[in-house]
Amino acid sequence: MSKEITARSQDYSKWYTDLVQKGGLADYSAVKGCMVIKPHGYAIWEAMRDILDRKFKDTGHQNAYFPLFIPKSFLSKEAAHVDGFAKECAVVTHHRLMNDPNGGGVVVDPTAKLEEELIVRPTSETIIWNTYRDWIQSYRDLPLLINQWANVVRWEMRTRLFLRTAEFLWQEGHTAHATAEEAIAETTQMLNVYGDFAEQYMAMPVIRGVKTANERFAGAIDTYCIEALMQDGKALQAGTSHFLGQNFAKAFDVQFSNKENKLEYVWATSWGVSTRLIGGLIMTHSDDQGLVLPPRIAPLQVVIVPIFKGEEQKALIDAKVNALVADLKRLGVSVKYDDSDNQRPGWKFAEYEMKGVPVRVAIGARDIENGVAEVARRDEKTKESMQLDGLADRIQALLEEIQQNLFNKAKAFRDSHITRVDTFEEFQKVLDEKTGFISAHWDGTTETEEKIKELTKATIRCIPLDNPQEEGKCVLTGKPSKERVLFARAY
Amino acid sequence: MSKEITARSQDYSKWYTDLVQKGGLADYSAVKGCMVIKPHGYAIWEAMRDILDRKFKDTGHQNAYFPLFIPKSFLSKEAAHVDGFAKECAVVTHHRLMNDPNGGGVVVDPTAKLEEELIVRPTSETIIWNTYRDWIQSYRDLPLLINQWANVVRWEMRTRLFLRTAEFLWQEGHTAHATAEEAIAETTQMLNVYGDFAEQYMAMPVIRGVKTANERFAGAIDTYCIEALMQDGKALQAGTSHFLGQNFAKAFDVQFSNKENKLEYVWATSWGVSTRLIGGLIMTHSDDQGLVLPPRIAPLQVVIVPIFKGEEQKALIDAKVNALVADLKRLGVSVKYDDSDNQRPGWKFAEYEMKGVPVRVAIGARDIENGVAEVARRDEKTKESMQLDGLADRIQALLEEIQQNLFNKAKAFRDSHITRVDTFEEFQKVLDEKTGFISAHWDGTTETEEKIKELTKATIRCIPLDNPQEEGKCVLTGKPSKERVLFARAY
Numbered sequence: 001m002s003k004e005i006t007a008r009s010q011d012y013s014k015w016y017t018d019l020v021q022k023g024g025l026a027d028y029s030a031v032k033g034c035m036v037i038k039p040h041g042y043a044i045w046e047a048m049r050d051i052l053d054r055k056f057k058d059t060g061h062q063n064a065y066f067p068l069f070i071p072k073s074f075l076s077k078e079a080a081h082v083d084g085f086a087k088e089c090a091v092v093t094h095h096r097l098m099n100d101p102n103g104g105g106v107v108v109d110p111t112a113k114l115e116e117e118l119i120v121r122p123t124s125e126t127i128i129w130n131t132y133r134d135w136i137q138s139y140r141d142l143p144l145l146i147n148q149w150a151n152v153v154r155w156e157m158r159t160r161l162f163l164r165t166a167e168f169l170w171q172e173g174h175t176a177h178a179t180a181e182e183a184i185a186e187t188t189q190m191l192n193v194y195g196d197f198a199e200q201y202m203a204m205p206v207i208r209g210v211k212t213a214n215e216r217f218a219g220a221i222d223t224y225c226i227e228a229l230m231q232d233g234k235a236l237q238a239g240t241s242h243f244l245g246q247n248f249a250k251a252f253d254v255q256f257s258n259k260e261n262k263l264e265y266v267w268a269t270s271w272g273v274s275t276r277l278i279g280g281l282i283m284t285h286s287d288d289q290g291l292v293l294p295p296r297i298a299p300l301q302v303v304i305v306p307i308f309k310g311e312e313q314k315a316l317i318d319a320k321v322n323a324l325v326a327d328l329k330r331l332g333v334s335v336k337y338d339d340s341d342n343q344r345p346g347w348k349f350a351e352y353e354m355k356g357v358p359v360r361v362a363i364g365a366r367d368i369e370n371g372v373a374e375v376a377r378r379d380e381k382t383k384e385s386m387q388l389d390g391l392a393d394r395i396q397a398l399l400e401e402i403q404q405n406l407f408n409k410a411k412a413f414r415d416s417h418i419t420r421v422d423t424f425e426e427f428q429k430v431l432d433e434k435t436g437f438i439s440a441h442w443d444g445t446t447e448t449e450e451k452i453k454e455l456t457k458a459t460i461r462c463i464p465l466d467n468p469q470e471e472g473k474c475v476l477t478g479k480p481s482k483e484r485v486l487f488a489r490a491y
Numbered sequence: 492m493s494k495e496i497t498a499r500s501q502d503y504s505k506w507y508t509d510l511v512q513k514g515g516l517a518d519y520s521a522v523k524g525c526m527v528i529k530p531h532g533y534a535i536w537e538a539m540r541d542i543l544d545r546k547f548k549d550t551g552h553q554n555a556y557f558p559l560f561i562p563k564s565f566l567s568k569e570a571a572h573v574d575g576f577a578k579e580c581a582v583v584t585h586h587r588l589m590n591d592p593n594g595g596g597v598v599v600d601p602t603a604k605l606e607e608e609l610i611v612r613p614t615s616e617t618i619i620w621n622t623y624r625d626w627i628q629s630y631r632d633l634p635l636l637i638n639q640w641a642n643v644v645r646w647e648m649r650t651r652l653f654l655r656t657a658e659f660l661w662q663e664g665h666t667a668h669a670t671a672e673e674a675i676a677e678t679t680q681m682l683n684v685y686g687d688f689a690e691q692y693m694a695m696p697v698i699r700g701v702k703t704a705n706e707r708f709a710g711a712i713d714t715y716c717i718e719a720l721m722q723d724g725k726a727l728q729a730g731t732s733h734f735l736g737q738n739f740a741k742a743f744d745v746q747f748s749n750k751e752n753k754l755e756y757v758w759a760t761s762w763g764v765s766t767r768l769i770g771g772l773i774m775t776h777s778d779d780q781g782l783v784l785p786p787r788i789a790p791l792q793v794v795i796v797p798i799f800k801g802e803e804q805k806a807l808i809d810a811k812v813n814a815l816v817a818d819l820k821r822l823g824v825s826v827k828y829d830d831s832d833n834q835r836p837g838w839k840f841a842e843y844e845m846k847g848v849p850v851r852v853a854i855g856a857r858d859i860e861n862g863v864a865e866v867a868r869r870d871e872k873t874k875e876s877m878q879l880d881g882l883a884d885r886i887q888a889l890l891e892e893i894q895q896n897l898f899n900k901a902k903a904f905r906d907s908h909i910t911r912v913d914t915f916e917e918f919q920k921v922l923d924e925k926t927g928f929i930s931a932h933w934d935g936t937t938e939t940e941e942k943i944k945e946l947t948k949a950t951i952r953c954i955p956l957d958n959p960q961e962e963g964k965c966v967l968t969g970k971p972s973k974e975r976v977l978f979a980r981a982y
Contacts, residue, residue, distance in 0.1 A: 030565070030621050031609065034558035039637065042554045063533045067525035068611070068642055068658050069581070072588070074521070076596040086588045086597045090560070092611070093599065094582040095646040097563070105567040106577045108584065108608055117599055118522065120559070120583070120611070130521050140833065146530070151559055151642065155586040167559050342631065 084218020209462025233435020291356030575709020700953025724926020782847030
């Protein structure tokens with residue numbers, strides 16, 4: 001397969017797919033809408049998972065695991081939830097195959113029909129709250145702070161690798177609290193865990209906000225979100241944290257006796273991020289040569305490539321490199337010495353560039369004589385000759401610099417793509433020509449929100465937290481408005 | 492819920508279920524045959540997963556992720572595989588629900604029938620080898636060493652928590668090689684990874700062997716296994732590693748051009764262990780008071796409980812304990828200081844005993860005066876007063892001693908339950924009265940193997956590796972035999 005990828009300027013969408021497939025991240029599978037996550041893509045997911053898991057545990061959460069299947073009737077128990085999730089989903093109706101009596105391979109055994117159909121979980125609120133009824137009796141059992149790492153299925157018709165697939169991997173936190181205040185504090189805390197993770201590790205700036213009623217999670221009182229901006233000016237919802245009120249507790253009859261020994265319904269939150277984050281990571285930093293990975297997420301931070309003729313030169317280089325590798329490992333830097341002889345250095349350079357390794361070190365025989373090495377940074381594609389002496393420390397500092405540089409660049413791009421507009425004509429013009437977030441007044445009605453979506457394909461991404469209050473007129477209807485909201489076309 | 496568990500001598504099976512449920516490990520769910528893995532059970536699984544994952548990576552494997560669903564037709568492609576796996580499985584036939592036009596909640600939308608049914612993976616050989624066809628062209632692409640952590644579903648009629656559930660968590664390795672020799676070496680290597688993990692971490696002695704034709708994985712040329720012995724004298728298959736020959740490569744047309752540029756079919760292995768291991772862990776070490784966990788697997792190794800009256804005593808204890816906690820952490824020991832005031836020390840002792848924490852330290856005001864603490868070990872239920880000075884080091888050594896003691900005890904039990912028998916009368920008597928493994932001659936036929944199973948419910952667990960060759964007569968038929976094999980009743 002050719003390693004060349006389409007230029008972003010030519011076809012952004014094709015660039016993305018090329019990069020995911022040729023960069024060894026993921027591919028489509030034989031099952032419509034489902035992806036295969038390839039080793040490099042999975043290694044990025046593992047890095048994200050490990051960091052998030054640590055943050056969840058540090059904030060008092062424990063992991064557990066709930067069934068893949070949800071009885072069909074569970075979906076109907078929470079009125080809003082059923083409308084949101086009992087639509088496109090995978091339905092298990094039978095539990096046995098048999099040999100076709102007419103010799104046509106295996107067929108479904110019609111006698112093995114389930115009494116009640118099972119749904120492959122699109123999200124787990126219902127099965128989990130049905131379980132919590134047994135786990136929660138008293139205020140002493142609260143708060144219950146649980147997270148699950150799992151696969152979920154939503155039968156999407158139009159899929160894109162990582163961004164929208166029928167099956168995806170995610171985590172879903174489900175917590176139970178004695179008071180609304182505690183649950184709201186949890187919702188906010190987890191939104192900030194996601195926001196900090198996106199910015200400090202993925203180097204992806206995000207806007208923290210709350211969704212409009214129309215864009216809320218099915219069954220939530222409030223949906224908080226982090227919204228990122230991709231290089232093509234489209235927004236990406238990167239994570240959500242929901243305050244569910246007592247909706248699921250009421251639907252599944254989960255009550256606790258409070259300190260006064262009176263029964264009350266439990267307050268709930270749920271929050272999740274998914275493999276979709278990998279799509280966001282790619283479209284925040286990468287370029288026409290391939291992936292660009294922030295060092296704190298990169299499965300491999302430094303690759304060292306030797307350039308030599310003959311065993312004698314190789315031995316000299318090996319000695320220096322082995323010391324460098326040891327130094328880097330001591331500093332906690334992940335490093336690979338690629339001295340495999342089945343490919344030339346030029347091929348290796350392109351390969352590691354494609355895979356987004358933040359720092360590449362090349363060392364030749366003459367470099368050894370001069371006590372230097374060539375250090376290339378992936379983000380800026382610049383090279384510099386550096387003294388071997390003390391190189392590990394300099395590389396460690398360089399990794400931090402790259403991390404910060406990626407964030408700064410992405411933030412400058414994002415900030416320059418938040419445009420205040422006050423007329424609908426301007427709204428459409430900015431959306432089509434400049435792209436990005438549009439900060440505009442809105443009259444607060446779902447009707448207007450949907451009309452704007454119909455006319456422009458832009459949705460309200462969020463109402464930013466701590467949004468300045470300001471008198472104005474709705475960009476579409478001219479009705480009075482008290483604050484601006486952020487519109488964008490989105491993935 | 493009462494924390495009391497049934498005694499093993501009274502009802503071993505009930506003891507097991509009590510322990511799993513009341514020890515906070517797992518419980519049955521609203522979905523028949525599917526379990527909820529509770530936080531303590533999941534923490535044990537995480538500990539196992541992290542150790543195994545490190546071992547897989549150290550032996551050159553990478554993780555990836557393949558779809559949950561398998562097209563029905565894939566199962567038919569490998570002749571033996573279809574018989575083994577296209578039986579009791581979850582079949583997805585539709586992809587949409589709709590509101591019942593007659594007002595009966597949600598129903599399956601009959602217009603959303605899938606063209607081809609999808610099977611929830613019972614194991615992933617077929618979907619993975621269908622993918623490998625695109626990944627493998629040349630000998631340069633080999634070996635391909637991939638592992639997947641995933642959930643799988645086998646529609647079991649009779650389920651037991653951890654041991655046999657419809658959905659379970661596991662890892663499945665799937666590797667591709669240029670030669671049979673390499674594939675066989677991989678199969679053996681992974682068997683030994685499992686065996687070493689079971690013995691060195693789980694403190695669960697295992698017999699490494701090969702299955703008879705009758706007990707082989709569906710589609711394998713050879714199935715290697717590790718077999719453990721539970722306290723009730725029944726065997727447990729704890730892990731398998733399969734040499735698949737070229738069966739799946741031929742079924743899915745996966746060929747590579749060798750160094751002579753000729754096309755050859757690829758050689759395959761697969762290997763897996765699952766949450767079943769947790770059942771094995773429980774039934775190897777635990778007692779009538781609850782779980783007993785080997786320190787190297789225990790999510791929490793040491794718990795410290797203060798015994799005090801008033802704030803002044805508490806402050807004195809806190810100071811000593813904080814220093815001890817810091818020392819233990821520095822040594823890499825996981826430790827919790829449980830100074831919560833909502834339960835009495837006696838309740839805490841019972842709770843941590845139930846949960847299997849290997850070492851419990853109790854410290855009271857008088858202990859502080861005397862510069863000592865009471866250290867209790869979970870395995871032997873003994874207590875000892877130890878000097879606070881240097882206590883962290885002593886605890887670290889004690890954890891190692893407990894680890895070794897648990898293995899030694901389990902091994903002594905296992906070794907004393909391998910009985911050589913030479914007559915069928917003796918076979919039945921030992922099986923019923925002494926239980927355990929029976930080492931007996933067998934004529935090598937599937938017919939005899941099945942006859943013995945029918946008569947005694949014992950199966951051939953394995954032919955041990957490096958089995959001594961010895962002339963003998965089949966314990967049932969009297970026909971000539973060249974070696975003994977291990978029979979047992981099994982989970």
